[in-house]
Amino acid sequence: MAAAAAAVLRSGSRAAGRLICVCHTRSYSSVRLLKSKYVYAFDKSAFFNHQHRLFRTSAVSDGQIVQFKLSDIGEGITEVTVKEWYVKEGDSVSQFDSICEVQSDKASVTITSRYDGIIRKLYYNLDEIAYVGKPLVDIETDVLKDVAPEEDVVETPAVSHEEHTHQEIKGHKTLATPAVRRLAMENNIKLSEVVGTGKDNRILKEDILNYLAKQTGAILPPSPKSEIIPPLPKLETAPTTPKDKAHTIPVPISKPIVFTGKDKIEPITGFHKAMVKTMSAALKIPHFGYCDEIELNQLVQLREELKPLAQARGVKLSFMPFFIKAASLALLHYPVLNTSVDENCQNITYKASHNIGIAMDTEQGLIVPNVKSVQVRSVFEIASELNRLQSLGSSGQLGTNDLTGGTFTLSNIGTIGGTYAKPVILPPEVAIGALGKMQVLPRFNRKGEVFKAQIMNVSWSADHRIIDGATMARFSNLWKSYLENPASMLLDLK
Structure with a gap:
């Protein structure tokens, strides 16, 4: 075949000819061997003008390109937002290696590879919408292995906000967050060449920037200012005589204000998109409101006594575990508040678990994870679970299971401020409570004496199609009694 090609090259006077097209090539020094696979006709002039194209070689692997599609991640989710790529084109991956992190309107999940191979194409950029069933990446692989579709998606594991990704490089572990690894990847920097200044030699963003500055000789720019203060307008006074000089009022010269900022349009995605759907459905429910105040002196004292014990066991004890447990105990007496109704309000389901x-x-928006089966958990177990949910929520790592299945909701708006609120029910639930800030206020005891009281306000909203005002008030009074006299909870604890 090589001789046939050479013959065609020598016959430049022919008007047309046939050339064996190069499909696979191997290079030995300056000699290239040709394998025939396809035959193409060519024009003589085109041949002499573009013959370098016909004989240009590239490294072609014998592997097969596989389109790795985004599998169904459940909960009726059809689209997700790509938040983080852990690979780039040309990277080698193995089975179960992380490919990317995506965020649905319910949770963040990590997509893992089903194949051993090389990444040939990424179908999406960061913050673009990826669709279930559509290609996510192209992977060149030698052997296609049978892997169950459900292995495509692995929910983000429950890790703390401080935990970072470890990357094995040249026999030792390099510690860096995904964001730092992406910054290094975008600038073609090997993490093994960067000296980490963080804890345990962890590579920080500043280490990457300093490395770039040393390589390029650039000077790092200062942090941008949050606002620009315009110069004060010049004051100009009219000429005056010595007599009325003391009564002169300076008149500023007005100048046109020039502002060069532009409006920015962003699509509503992720948790914000979920909030649009949920709140649109919620406001179709006829809400009934009820408010009250609770005196928490005894609870404050009890928490101060138990707080060191909880810390010794590695758990931060706030007031919220007591509020949650008291709500669960009250729900045992008023189970209608722990129900759900169908869309047409034809059937009511009494939930066995108090989720x-x-x-x-959070930075991602409003999210509502839930503590499962509160009715069988102790206050300490609730506190431990809250610590886990808060840690994952702050880092955007909550899983689908944490964010679904709720039956009753509390909103602690008091951590930000305010005393009363008007909470909106999360369908298909039928009730929600908003807790105000705790404040010290003067109150009268039974003897008419003024004392300092730790007061917290609560605002309840209930589905008035299912729950009447008297039921909501009785539930609130029972919940209040548990908190004002926390020792009374011992009678109902299981």
Whole structure:
């Protein structure tokens, strides 16, 4: 075949000819061997003008390109937002290696590889929408292995906000967050060449920037200012005589204000998109409101006594575990508040478990994870679970199971401020409570004496199609009695 090609090259006077097209090539020094696979006709002029294209070689692997598609991640989710790529084109991956992190309107999940091979194409950029069933990446692999579809998606493990990713490089572990690894990848920096200044030699973002500055000789720019203060307008006074000089009022010269900022349009995605759907459905429910105040002096004293014991066991004890447990004990007496109704309000379901949700304000938006089966948990166990949920929520790592299945919700708006609120029910639930800030206020005891009281306000909202005002008030009074006299909870604890 090589001789046939050479013959065609020598016959430059022919008007047209046939050339064996290069499909696979191997290079030995300056000699290239040709394998025939396809035959193409060519024009003589085109041949002499573009013959370098016909004989240009590239490294082609014998592997097969596989389109790795985004599998169904459940809960009726059809689209996700790509938040983090852990690989780039040309990287080698093995089975179960992390490929990317995506965020649905319910949770963040990590996508893992089903194949051993090389990443050939990424179908999405960061913050773009990826669709279930559509290609996510192209992987070149030698052997296609049978792996169950459900292995495509692995929920983000329960890790603390401080835990970082370890990367094995040249026989030792390099510690860096995914964001730092991405910064290094974008600038073609090997992490093994960067000296980490963080704890346990962890590589920080500043280490990458300093490394770049040393390589390029650049001077790192200072942090941008949050606002620009315009110069004060010049004051100009009219000429005056010595007599009325003391009564002169300076008149500023007005100048046109120039502002060069532009409006920015962003799509509503992730948790914000979920909030749009949920709140639109919630406001179709006829809400009934009820408010009260609770005196928490005894609870404050009890928490101060138990706080060191909880810390010794590695758990931060706040007031919220007591609020949650008291709500669960009250729900045992008023189970209608722990129910759900169908869309047409034709059927009501009494929930066996008390999965009490806690509204959290995070960088990703409002999320409501829930503590499962509160009715069989102790106050300490609730506190431990809250610590886990808060840690994952602050780092955006909550799983789908943490964010679904709630039956009753409390919103602690008092951590930000305010005494009363008007909480909105999360369908298909039928009730929600908003807790105000705790404050010291003067109150009268039974003897008419003024004393300092730790007061917290609560605002309840209930589905008025299912719950009447008297039921909501009785539930609130029972919940209040547990908190004002926390020792009374011992009678109902199981």
